[in-house]
Amino acid sequence: MTGPLRDPAHRVSRRAIVLWLVEALIGFVLLVGGTAVAAAWLSGARWPPDVLSEHAWLLPVAVGVVMAPFVVLEPLLRYAVHRWELSGDVVYARAGWLSRRWVFVPVSRIQTVDRAQGWLERMLGLATVEIRTASYAGSSTISGLDDKVAARLAEDLARRAEELRDDAT
Amino acid sequence: MTGPPPPAAVPPGGSPPGSGAPEPEGEQFGAARLSPRVLLIDPIRLLPSLVLPLAGVLLAGGFSPASFGWAAAGVAGSVVYAVLRWATFTYRIAGGRLELTRALVGRSIRTIPLERIRGVDVSASPLHRVLGLAVLRLDTGATGGEQEGVLDALTAERAEALRALLLARRVLPAVAGTEHPQDTAQRSPEGQRSPDGQGTVVAAAGEGGEDGGPPRVLARVPRAWLMYGPLSGAYLLTPFALVAGAVGLVWQWRRELGVTEQAAVRVFEWASDRPGLLIAVAVVLVAAMPVAGGMTYALFNWDFTLRVRDGHLVAERGLFTRRAVSLERRRIRGYELADGLIERRAGVVRLWALVTGLGDAKSRGQLLPVTPRPFATGVAAEAVGPIRAPLRRHPPAARRRRLVRAVAPWLAVAVAALLAGWNLVALVALVLAVAGVPLALDRYRSLGHAYDGVRLSVRSGSLRRSQVVVERQAVVGWTVRQTLPQRMAGLLTVVAGVGAGSGGYEVVDAGEEQGVSFAAEVTPEWLAPFLSPRPPAG
Numbered sequence: 001m002t003g004p005l006r007d008p009a010h011r012v013s014r015r016a017i018v019l020w021l022v023e024a025l026i027g028f029v030l031l032v033g034g035t036a037v038a039a040a041w042l043s044g045a046r047w048p049p050d051v052l053s054e055h056a057w058l059l060p061v062a063v064g065v066v067m068a069p070f071v072v073l074e075p076l077l078r079y080a081v082h083r084w085e086l087s088g089d090v091v092y093a094r095a096g097w098l099s100r101r102w103v104f105v106p107v108s109r110i111q112t113v114d115r116a117q118g119w120l121e122r123m124l125g126l127a128t129v130e131i132r133t134a135s136y137a138g139s140s141t142i143s144g145l146d147d148k149v150a151a152r153l154a155e156d157l158a159r160r161a162e163e164l165r166d167d168a169t
Numbered sequence: 170m171t172g173p174p175p176p177a178a179v180p181p182g183g184s185p186p187g188s189g190a191p192e193p194e195g196e197q198f199g200a201a202r203l204s205p206r207v208l209l210i211d212p213i214r215l216l217p218s219l220v221l222p223l224a225g226v227l228l229a230g231g232f233s234p235a236s237f238g239w240a241a242a243g244v245a246g247s248v249v250y251a252v253l254r255w256a257t258f259t260y261r262i263a264g265g266r267l268e269l270t271r272a273l274v275g276r277s278i279r280t281i282p283l284e285r286i287r288g289v290d291v292s293a294s295p296l297h298r299v300l301g302l303a304v305l306r307l308d309t310g311a312t313g314g315e316q317e318g319v320l321d322a323l324t325a326e327r328a329e330a331l332r333a334l335l336l337a338r339r340v341l342p343a344v345a346g347t348e349h350p351q352d353t354a355q356r357s358p359e360g361q362r363s364p365d366g367q368g369t370v371v372a373a374a375g376e377g378g379e380d381g382g383p384p385r386v387l388a389r390v391p392r393a394w395l396m397y398g399p400l401s402g403a404y405l406l407t408p409f410a411l412v413a414g415a416v417g418l419v420w421q422w423r424r425e426l427g428v429t430e431q432a433a434v435r436v437f438e439w440a441s442d443r444p445g446l447l448i449a450v451a452v453v454l455v456a457a458m459p460v461a462g463g464m465t466y467a468l469f470n471w472d473f474t475l476r477v478r479d480g481h482l483v484a485e486r487g488l489f490t491r492r493a494v495s496l497e498r499r500r501i502r503g504y505e506l507a508d509g510l511i512e513r514r515a516g517v518v519r520l521w522a523l524v525t526g527l528g529d530a531k532s533r534g535q536l537l538p539v540t541p542r543p544f545a546t547g548v549a550a551e552a553v554g555p556i557r558a559p560l561r562r563h564p565p566a567a568r569r570r571r572l573v574r575a576v577a578p579w580l581a582v583a584v585a586a587l588l589a590g591w592n593l594v595a596l597v598a599l600v601l602a603v604a605g606v607p608l609a610l611d612r613y614r615s616l617g618h619a620y621d622g623v624r625l626s627v628r629s630g631s632l633r634r635s636q637v638v639v640e641r642q643a644v645v646g647w648t649v650r651q652t653l654p655q656r657m658a659g660l661l662t663v664v665a666g667v668g669a670g671s672g673g674y675e676v677v678d679a680g681e682e683q684g685v686s687f688a689a690e691v692t693p694e695w696l697a698p699f700l701s702p703r704p705p706a707g
Contacts, residue, residue, distance in 0.1 A: 004685040005649070006701045049589065088698045100656070102649040104688070106695050109645040134525070134668025138646020 005102055008085035008092050015124045016082070016144025020075035022120060028064075028071050036060040073097075084142045086153065089164065091131055093140050103140040107157060108164040109133045115154040117147070129154050200261040200270070204324045206300045211251040213296065219247060260320060262334070267307070269318055281307060281318055287500060287526055288481075289332045290533070292492040293325070303328040307335070308527070336479050336495060384478035388548045390470070390540060397517045397539040398466030399459040402509055407461040408454045470538040475548065482522065482552055484536060494533050500525045502669040503624065503639035504536065504549045510632055518542045520549055523639060523670035549638070556626045556638045560617030561687075566658040567678035568613040573654075575605030575612070608632075618676045618687055625665065625691050629677045637674045643667045647688045647695070651681075663688050 036059075042048060043056040077097035084093040089107040094100065114130040121127060127150035128143040145153065223240045230236020257272040262283070269279040288308035297303060303325045307318035323331065399405065423429070440447060471488035482501065485493040501522045508518040520537035527534055536552060537545050549555075579602035586595035612631040619626045625644070628636040646666040655661055655678070663676040663684040676684055689696040 004682050004701055005699055008699070085699075088694070090695045090698070092699050099650065099652040101651075102647075104647040104649075104692075104695050104699070106646065106692075133645040133666060135645050135666035135672040137648045137664040137673030138644075138666025138668075140646075 005094075008083035008094055009087070010084055012079070012082045012084070012142070012144035013126055013146040013149070014079070015126055015146075017075045017079050019120055019124055019126055019144060020078050021071070024071045024074045028067055031067060032060050032064045035063045078144075082142075082144055084145075086156070089160065091140060091142075091157070093142050095141075095143075103138075105131050105133060105138055105140050107160050109138060110157060110161040113154050113157045113161065115150050127151070129157075131157065199263075200259040202259055203255060203320060204302055204322055204327065205255065206302055206324070207322045208251055208255055209300060210296055210302070210322065211255075212248060219243065267318065267335070269320075279318065283335060286335055287497055287524075288533070289335050289495050290493065291328050291332055291495075292487075292490060293322075295489045297322055298491070301325050305331060308533070332495065333479065336481055336497070384476050384483075386474060386476050387482070387552055388473075388475040388537065388544075390473040390538060392472070394538075394540055395463070395467040395470065397512075397515065397541075398470065399463040400509075400512045400515055400517060401466070401519060401539045402511070404462040404465040405458045407465045408457040411461070412454065466538075473538050475536060475552065477552070482536065486538070494535075496522055496524055496527070496534065500527075500669075501553055502643035502667060503637060504553050505635055505637045505670065506542075506545060506549065507633060507635040508542075509634075512539065513634065516542050518545045520545045522553065523637070523643075523667070525643075525669040527669075553638070554624060554640065556619060556621055556624050558619040558621035558626075560619045560626065560628055561683070563613070563616040563678055564660070564680040564683065566660055566680070567616060568610070570654070570658055570660060570678055571609040571613045572606065575609035576602045579605060616677055618679065620687065620691050625687075627665070627674050627676050629675065637670070639665065639667050639669075639674060641691055643669060644692060647692070648673070649685065649688070661685075665691070 039056040039059040042059070043053045045053065074097050078095075081097055081100060082095050084091070086092075086107075091105040091107065091110075092102070093105075094102050110131055110133055112130075112132045114132070116128045116130060117126070118128075125147045126143075127145055127147045128141060129145060129150050131140045131142075133139055142150075142153075223243060226240050226243065227236050230239065254273055259270045261268050261270075265283050267281045267283060267286070269281070271277045271279075286307050290306040290308060291303050292306070293303045301324055302322035304322050305320040305328045320328075320331075322328075423433075468488050470486050473484070473486040476483045476485070477498075478495075480498050481495040482498055483493055483495045485491060501524050503523040505521045505523060506518050507521070512518060517539050518541075519535070519539055521531070521534045522536050524534055537548055540548075546555075579598045583595045583598035583602060586592075586598060608631055612629070615629055615631055615634045617626075617628045620641075622641075624638050624640050626636060626638045628634065644665050645668050648664040648666065649661055650664065651661040659681050660678045661681055661684045663679055664673045665676070665688070666673050676687060679687065685696070685700070689700060
């Protein structure tokens with residue numbers, strides 16, 4: 001990827017694709033279901049012009065057709081974008097798929113390091129590392145890490161943060 | 170109002186034996202009660218809540234001697250309660266902690282470690298001032314903005330002494346090392362004057378003796394400048410709030426006042442038959458907006474004074490209720506200058522400090538009310554520090570993006586409405602789309618960022634333009650964001666994470682190269698390892 005910032009060194013776990021795929025599917029079902037409910041309500045209502053209420057069923061279909069490719073696209077793009085690195089006592093992480101977000105967190109300013117697992121992540125052997133500083137804009141969440149990698153990263157960060165503790169918030 | 174005496178020379182105002190004069194270390198400040206004079210305030214404060222029950226008792230008893238007896242018992246009971254509450258509440262400073270003990274029914278001791286006290290707020294209502302009392306509030310930076318300790322009330326001298334004592338403890342270990350050497354060198358040696366010569370910015374006599382030295386006035390806002398108040402748009406809704414409050418009050422007391430629902434309906438009908446009258450009232454209310462707003466503003470910001478004392482900035486203001494807020498200087502990370510559209514026309518601006526862990530920052534962090542810009546920047550430079558670099562502009566792509574964002578949504582609405590045949594909606598949307606053009610251009614003009622080696626600054630916004638200046642040391646991390654449209658335009662948004670104020674300050678729509686190199690310029694050691702190798706062509 002071109003741009004002023006180079007890629008962080010490490011990819012996340014390949015199993016994260018499955019995680020994001022399942023999440024995208026759940027989101028897709030909720031979205032199409034929601035628009036179907038809205039369409040049913042529209043076709044029953046009296047205020048909209050007839051053109052709208054008669055063709056209301058098109059709404060969920062259109063949403064479904066437009067969004068379906070993204071269900072597959074999002075996990076793949078995410079896998080390409082999500083990367084992380086810890087070097088020079090700075091955590092450098094990139095996330096997103098269409099929009100992107102790069103975060104730089106110096107270890108010396110870290111206040112807490114959390115490792116979290118949802119039920120799906122647990123089944124897949126994945127974990128999320130949350131790094132918090134005194135500001136939301138200096139905080140980072142690295143998701144889709146292999147459980148062991150996440151454990152080691154969290155451990156390293158916590159230990160190093162203890163050593164470097166610099167109370168300049 | 171009061172010229173506060175230097176902390177060391179303050180007698181322990183009317184405290185019971187055991188509380189010696191506050192020593193410099195402040196280790197003992199024995200158990201003490203609040204000033205007994207609050208007993209004069211408490212019944213007055215309780216009065217409104219007592220009136221109704223008392224009237225009820227009297228009415229129910231048919232004004233018989235017995236009912237008077239009960240009412241008297243009620244009053245006596247509340248006085249006894251106030252006395253008991255006063256007698257059983259003590260506070261003391263011991264072992265580095267402030268302990269507030271209440272032993273009325275159970276026994277509760279609230280312990281506040283002194284190093285957690287971030288600010289002390291002394292205020293006095295008119296009633297308090299008549300009796301020479303003041304209320305002391307402690308800000309411990311606890312979440313939720315709730316004050317953890319309130320001493321209501323102390324004698325004014327005692328409150329001053331206690332404040333000096335509580336704050337002195339905080340400063341002692343702090344001063345050395347946190348001041349940046351460049352910072353001191355860069356401060357202007359001479360005092361600055363605002364162009365019209367009304368307000369004065371007093372220069373530091375000598376940087377060395379500043380903290381712990383005698384209090385000194387940084388800025389005193391002349392009364393003539395209260396005229397600028399209505400420009401800020403603050404309190405403009407005061408007339409409506411007053412009318413609504415009056416209506417609400419009448420409604421609440423409708424039974425006592427003999428107002429029935431029929432009467433209300435009749436008044437409503439009577440008024441709706443006279444549209445001229447309604448319009449006149451509306452005109453009067455609207456015309457009263459700047460006047461009433463200005464008066465409310467003047468009430469709150471009367472004689473606004475900013476002082477430096479014991480390593481704290483103390484902002485004092487108010488006509489009836491004087492309020493003094495102390496902000497620990499060591500915790501001040503920067504400041505924010507904000508002005509609305511009209512204020513910008515008039516060249517005036519408001520000033521806030523960005524403080525770590527400050528609850529209710531909007532009202533507590535205020536360093537200056539609406540004042541002319543040169544004056545405000547002078548005070549900010551003096552109180553916190555200047556920014557000595559001009560703002561850098563953002564690339565033309567940012568202007569295109571501002572325009573698209575301000576115009577496109579309304580244009581889309583207009584087209585959709587036209588297709589649906591809603592002409593009025595289409596017209597309104599079209600007008601808004603056109604109005605979006607100057608707004609977008611102004612938003613683009615506002616964009617800018619700067620770094621002078623000590624502090625960074627970012628500016629954005631149009632209807633409320635805000636420029637933030639933050640010291641480099643306060644940055645705890647960076648976030649760089651790029652949405653899909655930004656990526657296509659070659660722009661990105663850089664957010665400096667700061668553990669004060671709103672937490673993050675955005676450089677909106679900087680060029681890709683520009684934004685990243687700004688972050689790399691401020692904290693090279695954090696970003697340098699991650700920059701792309703330079704392309705050979707440059």
